[in-house]
Amino acid sequence: MRLLVLGGSWFVGSAVVGEARARGHDVTLFNRGLSNARPLRDVRHVSGDWEQEADLRRLAAAGPWDAVIDVAGTIPRLVRRCAEALSPVAGHYVFVSTISAYRDWPHKPVDETSTLWDAPAVDDPGRRSWDPDAYGPLKVGCELAAADVFGTDGLLIVRPHVVLGPREYVGRLPWWLRRVHRGGEILVPAPDRNIQPVDVRDLATFIVDRAESTSTGIYNVAAPQGREQFSDLIAACAEATGRAATVVWADEEWLIEQGVRQWTEIPLWRALPTAWSMSTSKAEAAGLRCRSIRETAVDTWAWMQDGGRAVDHERTAEHGISVERETALLAAWRQR
Ligand SMILES: NC(=O)c1ccc[n+]([C@@H]2O[C@H](COP(=O)([O-])OP(=O)(O)OC[C@H]3O[C@@H](n4cnc5c(N)ncnc54)[C@H](OP(=O)(O)O)[C@@H]3O)[C@@H](O)[C@H]2O)c1
Known part of the structure; x- marks a missing residue:
């Protein structure tokens, strides 16, 4: 073609x-x-x-x-x-x-x-x-x-929905991987919050499949709803980087009260179950298959370790919490 x-x-x-x-x-x-x-x-x-x-x-x-x-x-x-x-x-x-x-x-x-x-x-x-x-x-x-x-x-x-994987320039998964690799206590909200980011390679496979079959119409693309949770993301980053993550699971409402910005300051976190409620049944019926967050994290970390560098983009700066702020929040969480 x-x-x-x-x-x-x-x-x-x-x-x-x-x-x-x-x-x-x-x-x-x-x-x-x-x-x-x-x-x-x-x-x-x-x-x-x-x-x-x-x-x-x-x-x-x-x-x-x-x-x-x-x-x-x-x-x-x-x-x-x-x-x-x-x-x-x-x-x-x-x-x-x-x-x-x-x-x-x-x-x-x-x-x-x-x-x-x-x-x-x-x-x-x-x-x-x-x-x-x-x-x-x-x-x-x-x-x-x-x-x-x-x-x-x-x-x-x-x-x-959110796309992750090697070459990601928005900086969500790279931030989590670096954070887990740095070690120490990690402030994380809601272990059981569902997530459904799609690996960029699975998205690409779907797009090329659909182009080959001259498909028309509209398709949502994301990992299956309810298959993975925030705790799986952290475990995947720990496995990818070879670090045991020491996680402090902080209450979502408390984080919001502290003014922590959802989605960006703590990347991928949104205190709404509906944030990760994209129906993908149509794409799945058409052949969409999504690898696990574990595989995405392992391959993204390998790409980063291999000198992979994403294109410079203004969105990268929006993502991640500073060391000082995370440390202060951890102290406040303990003393609440
Ligand atoms: N990341 C996510 O989580 C996410 C989620 C949902 C949807 N999406 C969608 O996924 C897409 C992501 O795209 P991507 O940035 O990864 O695409 P990409 O095709 O890999 O990169 C953007 C391309 O556009 C070219 N370009 C930029 N300005 C241009 C211009 N004026 N004329 C010609 N070429 C130009 C760039 O090359 P040069 O700079 O060399 O020109 C580059 O090749 C977007 O449509 C976004 O809305 C992303």
Whole structure:
């Protein structure tokens, strides 16, 4: 198959490219080449910026493709522009969206029919920096833009929950791995809180499977609900790093009273059972299989130890609690 990957060099895209190459597909990558600029064997690289119409025209001239996989689109105007430029030379558009597209997440469980945010009135906010409040509505706008051009018959939308694994740049699992490796008492909330992050390689396998079968429609992608808990994440990090984690399980309500930021200061922690209640039965029926958090942690730590370095990203700085604050909270927890 001839596959065009828009993006393809940071994290999810890189895993998609790896999976497609391993299956022998004819892969073209389109990006600026600012990150991981080393050319990949067996991959055609068209260098360009999707903000530039001339670059998109040049890209279209390198077609045709059986499918376009748009991994990283976040601005509706640009997704529409990419889709319009490529629709004459591509039969199928795959758009990687997000769980953040659902208006009621994390406050309600979500399946593929759950209500979405309204798309923003302005299809390009101008800014390109990370904005957690704008992210979900913008991704909805991107989904709609792709649908306007390719129609529902030519479009597959994949909405992943949190994605972890080698090359993760958001910095959630790398933070936990480093924290457990550092040792000492570790402040952790709610051992029995469910989690369902998906390994980037399982997500990539699913995306390439679906592209191969020219699948359309919408699929949520996450690990099975209720299979793993927060305690499994910590045990996985301990096994991966070879450290015995000395865990202090602190009460969630107490942590909230102390002003600890959920989701970022303690990465992946959300004191809501519905935060990890994404229905994945549709994707599972279509073949989604998810490895354990243990395997994800072991492989991510091995990648880090091997000198693996994720792309620099502004989101990394949001994640993790400082040593001083954790120490102070541990002392306060003991004295409460
Ligand atoms: N991480 C999570 O937990 C999570 C959860 C749910 C959904 N998602 C979704 O998963 C996707 C993650 O994508 P990723 O960042 O890992 O994708 P990626 O395709 O691996 O990386 C982003 C790519 O975009 C290229 N790029 C950036 N700006 C560009 C421009 N103006 N013109 C051309 N190329 C450009 C970058 O290369 P250059 O810099 O070299 O141009 C890079 O190749 C996102 O769509 C996100 O919404 C992530």
